Amino acid sequence: SQQGEEDPQALSIQEGENATMNCSYKTSINNLQWYRQNSGRGLVHLILIRSNEREKHSGRLRVTLDTSKKSSSLLITASRAADTASYFCATERSSNTGKLIFGQGTTLQVKP
């Protein structure tokens, strides 16, 4: 069963604009992670936020987590054409089993 649901399913923006993707989940979590997938490739880890954290930054990425709403957002600032990819959130439940469940993903297109 899918734990995370991303919103929107697809997003198209111009280079230089910011892109925001959202993720909702259903159960208590230990941590939430964001991954990126380029066409024809495996997923690449971007950032991890723990359940006791509210915000994290990594370069042009900003992730927020609201455990009361069971939601997270990924913001990519000053987007580039090279950011074109699919973005997935993944959650590890609070039982700390190591099991990661992925959402359906958001497909981002950044137009040059």
Added chain:
Amino acid sequence: DAGVIQSPRHEVTEMGQEVTLRCKPISGHDYLFWYRQTMMRGLELLIYFNNNVPIDDSGMPEDRFSAKMPNASFSTLKIQPSEPRDSAVYFCASSLRGTGGGLLHFGNGTRLTVT
């Protein structure tokens, strides 16, 4: 570090044939995951191992699917007999959990087509 290595990259087979997918995790990682990705169902966790022991195989769709991890550096996912609905991209991923939560490192996948 060579990353997670999967083979083959592409596999085309006929319905009823046996298919074996292979994975070499990153050295030192203690978790190994097999995922399947399709347009309809997204990324599904099939099975995962911790220290070579299967922990959760509840995602394995049917008895036609089996996975093994005979040692820390090798795992296989076998489908016997294969069916057209098994067509998908199969990913292997490994992680080292430690105390910080596990970050998954993915291979580039095996694209399976069953005709």
